[in-house]
Amino acid sequence: MIVKGHRVYRGRRGAGRSGSPVLLTILVLVLLGLLLAFSLLPEYVVYHRDGVEMVVPMLQEDGKGYTVEGISAPVPYTGDASAAIQVAEPDYTNVSLASSAGLQYLTGYYVPFSKVNANGLETAVKEAERSGVKGLVLEMKDESGKLAWMSGVATASSNAANSTWDPTAYLSELKAQGWTITAEICCAVDTLLASANPDVALRDRTGAPYVDESGGWVDLWNRDVRTYIEELCTDLMAMGVDEIILSRVEHPFAEVMYTREIASSLNREAFCMNFSIAVREAIDKTMKDKNVHLSARVPHDVLTTGTDNGQSMDNFLKVYDRLVIETETYSDDAPLFTEKKIDSTLRFVPQMTWTFGGGSWILDPTVGASK
Structure with missing residues (x-):
C-alpha cells in the first residue's frame, strides 16, 4: 500500500486478538449467571427434621410443584415436672495427699x-x-x-x-x-x-x-x-x-x-x-x-x-x-x-x-x- 509516496506494511491480524472481546463477553455472562443462581438458591433450600434439601420445581420429574407443610414450633410442657438431680456420693479410694517424706517422731x-x-x-x-x-x-x-x-x-x-x-x-x-x-x-x-x-x-x-x-x-x-x-x-x-x-x-x-x-x-x-x-x-x-x-x-x-x-x-x-x-x-x-x-x-x-x-x-x- 502506498500513501503519499511511502510504502506502509500492515500485518495480518491474528485470530486470537480479534476473538478476545467475544471471550470476555462470555466470561462476564457466565459470572453473572452464577451470581444470579447463588442469589436464588436459598429460595429452593428446604429445612426439615431429616436435614437440609434443595428442591428446584422446574427439575421435578412429575412437573408438580413442591409444597412444604408447616411444622409448628415446640409447645412448652405444662405438666408437673418430676426431674431431680442425683448427686453421687464421693469416692475417696484414690485420694493420696498425706506425706511421710521427712516425717519424724512428734x-x-x-x-x-x-x-x-x-x-x-x-x-x-x-x-x-x-x-x-x-x-x-x-x-x-x-x-x-x-x-x-x-x-x-x-x-x-x-x-x-x-x-x-x-x-x-x-x-x-x-x-x-x-x-x-x-x-x-x-x-x-x-x-x-x-x-x-x-x-x-x-x-x-x-x-x-x-x-x-x-x-x-x-x-x-x-x-x-x-x-x-x-x-x-x-x-x-x-x-x-x-x-x-x-x-x-x-x-x-x-x-x-x-x-x-x-x-x-x-x-x-x-x-x-x-x-x-x-x-x-x-x-x-x-x-x-x-x-x-x-x-x-x-x-x-x-x-x-x-x-x-x-x-x-x-x-x-x-x-x-x-x-x-x-x-x-x-x-x-x-x-x-x-x-x-x-x-x-x-x-x-x-x-x-x-x-x-x-x-x-x-x-x-x-x-x-x-x-
Missing part, C-alpha cells in the same frame, strides 16, 4: 489455750524440761474462736478474735535451742465466727444458728470458712511452727442445715473430707517449702466403735500425716494401725500422761481428768 508437752500466753508459756517450758521433753504442742485456737496470737488474718481482726500477744520472737528463740513447735487450731466449732458472720454458720431445724455445749458451729462446706482456716495455717507457718494439728474437723451429731444446697444431698463423711482435701491442697506448697506437716485430732471412738461425726480413720490417713488421739489404752490402740500396715510410731500420736522411747506422743498430765 513429741511435745501439751499447752491448752488458756495457758498459751507470755507467762503460761514460760511455765510450760519449765514443766516440759522437768519431764525431759523438748517440744511444745500449743492450742492456738479453741472452740470460742479466739486466737492465742496476734495474726495477720483479716477475718480474725474483723471478728475480734486476735490476741494482743505476738509470740514469734519467743518461739524463734526456743527453736534456736532445738525445741519443736506444734500448733493446734479448732475448725468446725468457732463461736466468734458463727456469731459475727451468721451466713457461714450451720443452722438447726428452726433456721437458727446451730449451737451446742461446745459452742457455735460453722459450715465446713462454706468457702469462707475454709479460706479462714487456710489463712490461719499460713500465718502459723510464717511464725515458724513445725507442724499443724486441725481439731474438730467433724460434723455435729444433730441434723443441721448447710450454707450450700448441694451439701444436703451428701453425707457427713463428705462434710469432713471435702474440707480436709481443700485445706490440704491450698497450703500444700507452703508446707513443702517450709517442711511443715499437717495432722488431725480425732476422738478415740474413731479407732473402736466408730462415730457419726463424719470422721474415718482410713479416710483421714489419706489426707493427714498423723492422727492425734487422746487415750489411756495405747497398748490396745497401736496394733489397730500396724494391722493396716501403718507405722504407728510415726502416724499415730497418742496424747497421754506418760511417754516412751522410739515413737510419737504428746505428754498431757490432764488426760483422764475432767478439764
Whole structure:
C-alpha cells in the first residue's frame, strides 16, 4: 500500500486478538449467571427434621410443584415436672495427699489455750524440761474462736478474735535451742465466727444458728470458712511452727442445715473430707517449702466403735500425716494401725500422761481428768 509516496506494511491480524472481546463477553455472562443462581438458591433450600434439601420445581420429574407443610414450633410442657438431680456420693479410694517424706517422731508437752500466753508459756517450758521433753504442742485456737496470737488474718481482726500477744520472737528463740513447735487450731466449732458472720454458720431445724455445749458451729462446706482456716495455717507457718494439728474437723451429731444446697444431698463423711482435701491442697506448697506437716485430732471412738461425726480413720490417713488421739489404752490402740500396715510410731500420736522411747506422743498430765 502506498500513501503519499511511502510504502506502509500492515500485518495480518491474528485470530486470537480479534476473538478476545467475544471471550470476555462470555466470561462476564457466565459470572453473572452464577451470581444470579447463588442469589436464588436459598429460595429452593428446604429445612426439615431429616436435614437440609434443595428442591428446584422446574427439575421435578412429575412437573408438580413442591409444597412444604408447616411444622409448628415446640409447645412448652405444662405438666408437673418430676426431674431431680442425683448427686453421687464421693469416692475417696484414690485420694493420696498425706506425706511421710521427712516425717519424724512428734513429741511435745501439751499447752491448752488458756495457758498459751507470755507467762503460761514460760511455765510450760519449765514443766516440759522437768519431764525431759523438748517440744511444745500449743492450742492456738479453741472452740470460742479466739486466737492465742496476734495474726495477720483479716477475718480474725474483723471478728475480734486476735490476741494482743505476738509470740514469734519467743518461739524463734526456743527453736534456736532445738525445741519443736506444734500448733493446734479448732475448725468446725468457732463461736466468734458463727456469731459475727451468721451466713457461714450451720443452722438447726428452726433456721437458727446451730449451737451446742461446745459452742457455735460453722459450715465446713462454706468457702469462707475454709479460706479462714487456710489463712490461719499460713500465718502459723510464717511464725515458724513445725507442724499443724486441725481439731474438730467433724460434723455435729444433730441434723443441721448447710450454707450450700448441694451439701444436703451428701453425707457427713463428705462434710469432713471435702474440707480436709481443700485445706490440704491450698497450703500444700507452703508446707513443702517450709517442711511443715499437717495432722488431725480425732476422738478415740474413731479407732473402736466408730462415730457419726463424719470422721474415718482410713479416710483421714489419706489426707493427714498423723492422727492425734487422746487415750489411756495405747497398748490396745497401736496394733489397730500396724494391722493396716501403718507405722504407728510415726502416724499415730497418742496424747497421754506418760511417754516412751522410739515413737510419737504428746505428754498431757490432764488426760483422764475432767478439764
